[in-house]
Amino acid sequence: MAKPSIDLSLYLVTGRELLPPNKDYYESLEEALQGGVTVVQVREKTADTGEFLDIASKTSSICAKYGVPLIINDRVDIALAVNAAGVHIGQSDMPVSVTRRLLPSDCIIGKSVSDVEEAKVALEEGVDYVGIGAIWATTSKKLVRPVVGVRGVGEILEVFLGSDIKTVGIGGLKSTTVLRTLHGATTPCGTRTLDGVAVVSDIVASPNPRGSAELLSKLIRAFYSRPSPNFAFPFSAAHQSYTEDDIKSRAAGLLKTLKAIKPLVHQITNTVVATQSANITLALGASPIMATAPQEMEDLSKIPGALLVNIGTIANKDGMLVAGRHANLNRKPIVFDPVGVGATSFRRAAADELLNSWQATVIKGNAAEIGTLAKTAEVQSKGVDSVGSGFSDPVAIVKALARKERCVVVMTGPQDYISDGHTTIRLSNGDPMLADITGSGCIVGTVVASFCGISSISAQKRLSAQRAAGQTDTDHKAGLLVDGNMLIASVAGVLAITVASELAVERPEVRGTGTFLPALIDAIYGLTPEDVASRAKVEIIR
Ligand SMILES: Cc1ncc(COP(=O)(O)OP(=O)(O)O)c(N)n1
Numbered sequence: 001m002a003k004p005s006i007d008l009s010l011y012l013v014t015g016r017e018l019l020p021p022n023k024d025y026y027e028s029l030e031e032a033l034q035g036g037v038t039v040v041q042v043r044e045k046t047a048d049t050g051e052f053l054d055i056a057s058k059t060s061s062i063c064a065k066y067g068v069p070l071i072i073n074d075r076v077d078i079a080l081a082v083n084a085a086g087v088h089i090g091q092s093d094m095p096v097s098v099t100r101r102l103l104p105s106d107c108i109i110g111k112s113v114s115d116v117e118e119a120k121v122a123l124e125e126g127v128d129y130v131g132i133g134a135i136w137a138t139t140s141k142k143l144v145r146p147v148v149g150v151r152g153v154g155e156i157l158e159v160f161l162g163s164d165i166k167t168v169g170i171g172g173l174k175s176t177t178v179l180r181t182l183h184g185a186t187t188p189c190g191t192r193t194l195d196g197v198a199v200v201s202d203i204v205a206s207p208n209p210r211g212s213a214e215l216l217s218k219l220i221r222a223f224y225s226r227p228s229p230n231f232a233f234p235f236s237a238a239h240q241s242y243t244e245d246d247i248k249s250r251a252a253g254l255l256k257t258l259k260a261i262k263p264l265v266h267q268i269t270n271t272v273v274a275t276q277s278a279n280i281t282l283a284l285g286a287s288p289i290m291a292t293a294p295q296e297m298e299d300l301s302k303i304p305g306a307l308l309v310n311i312g313t314i315a316n317k318d319g320m321l322v323a324g325r326h327a328n329l330n331r332k333p334i335v336f337d338p339v340g341v342g343a344t345s346f347r348r349a350a351a352d353e354l355l356n357s358w359q360a361t362v363i364k365g366n367a368a369e370i371g372t373l374a375k376t377a378e379v380q381s382k383g384v385d386s387v388g389s390g391f392s393d394p395v396a397i398v399k400a401l402a403r404k405e406r407c408v409v410v411m412t413g414p415q416d417y418i419s420d421g422h423t424t425i426r427l428s429n430g431d432p433m434l435a436d437i438t439g440s441g442c443i444v445g446t447v448v449a450s451f452c453g454i455s456s457i458s459a460q461k462r463l464s465a466q467r468a469a470g471q472t473d474t475d476h477k478a479g480l481l482v483d484g485n486m487l488i489a490s491v492a493g494v495l496a497i498t499v500a501s502e503l504a505v506e507r508p509e510v511r512g513t514g515t516f517l518p519a520l521i522d523a524i525y526g527l528t529p530e531d532v533a534s535r536a537k538v539e540i541i542r
């Protein structure tokens with residue numbers, strides 16, 4: 001008998017012990033179903049058989065009222081007794097082969113996996129779906145394995161490429177983490193994302209389970225309705241086709257808008273460049289705030305603009321973690337500058353923790369930094385600098401990292417490479433003296449963040465206008481972590497610095513790096529959209 005196809009998108013796993021005081025389990029369940037839960041698993045870890053059977057049977061009747069399938073955790077006998085749609089088994093439960101023998105052929109079998117090896121076994125066993133977790137830390141269950149992390153899910157999903165085994169993520173999935181999870185938990189080729197998320201506490205512990213389920217459901221449906229489903233970027237405008245002239249004029253146009261709107265650019269940066277970065281931001285026409293205390297991150301994240309996180313002298317990791325999470329929640333672009341990430345294992349661990357906690361919109365680094373994140377040793381670092389002549393195939397490196405991290409990657413150097421994993425652009429502006437002042441890479445991060453901020457603000461304004469005009473095809477935007485074209489914003493940011501550096505060295509007073517730096521600030525201050533459009537050397541590589 002053919003198995004029914006189950007919508008796993010919002011998968012409620014029950015947990016009576018988490019109910020708020022005075023909230024009845026069945027009432028909570030029914031409200032969650034009204035809110036849009038698509039499948040329910042009864043999970044009872046302490047109930048005896050009689051109680052489990054009673055709960056499963058009543059849960060089954062309520063689910064049937066809403067046409068929602070029921071799965072039973074661990075217990076094949078209970079699943080058979082209540083005629084459930086399926087069973088969910090863990091690594092130490094009954095083997096899949098035995099479970100299958102006991103159940104009717106149309107019964108769904110789901111299995112927990114937390115690494116690639118377990119995923120391969122589940123593939124061999126031919127389960128119907130896997131629960132991948134725990135993706136985030138959770139207090140709903142004592143975990144015996146380390147968390148998988150959002151960025152660890154992609155390699156597990158790769159095991160299921162080409163198979164019709166479905167996948168759901170579990171562990172710490174909430175309205176605050178769901179979009180970041182769905183965007184980040186994707187195979188590098190972009191063809192597989194999770195088919196759903198399994199949630200316990202965000203619904204069960206809520207005094208308003210209907211509202212909680214509705215919010216989750218809205219975000220999940222918006223994510224799955226994005227226009228480029230095979231390429232789950234956290235920002236809009238992936239898969240556009242560009243011309244070089246179009247890129248130049250859009251970058252120039254962004255500079256004009258930036259000067260008019262002066263976006264706020266929140267920068268958590270290193271002590272070497274903080275003042276310089278703030279001055280460059282002001283010279284460009286944006287507005288810097290260099291706040292670092294974790295306590296102020298939530299408030300700051302509500303002001304439109306962008307966030308820059310630069311780990312050059314990493315003393316504020318807590319602030320960086322909180323700031324990034326709030327930026328994701330408030331759809332603010334995050335530019336991550338992994339300064340010197342190859343230099344120490346401390347920096348590598350910090351970069352990993354930050355990138356697991358929030359979704360970066362742009363990662364900007366020199367060849368050694370990008371190589372470290374891409375896990376290649378072709379280009380070595382010396383402290384915060386890159387050694388040697390760069391990668392033999394820089395395009396492949398930036399493209400692969402953009403796909404892996406699901407963001408735009410900017411690799412600076414004598415030529416700059418910028419990729420969103422689909423389109424890769426080479427920029428050939430810039431004076432060599434840029435490499436001889438401290439923090440030139442950091443100010444590129446600052447300026448890229450400024451342009452990401454203005455791109456996001458402009459996109460939000462367009463969206464408000466579209467909604468005010470009654471345009472209804474914008475619902476998928478609720479599934480984006482960031483709106484705006486972050487590829488063009490990154491190009492504009494790099495061009496602003498590199499074109500300004502060319503203008504700076506043409507000034508008669510520049511005799512060396514001491515006179516170059518103030519001239520650079522002046523050149524940024526006076527930079528016009530026409531300078532950018534006429535001087536930009538832009539090539540679309542592939
Ligand atoms: C959808 C989903 N995924 C994973 C689990 C965890 O199941 P298991 O490993 O059997 O652990 P317990 O739930 O039995 O503690 C799940 N229940 N559902």
Ligand SMILES: Cc1nc(C(=O)O)sc1CCOP(=O)(O)O
Nearest residue numbers: 133134138140171172199200201
């Ligand atoms: C039941 C369960 N299984 C997990 C796994 O990792 O296999 S994590 C988990 C609990 C998930 O609860 P919450 O949504 O409240 O974080």
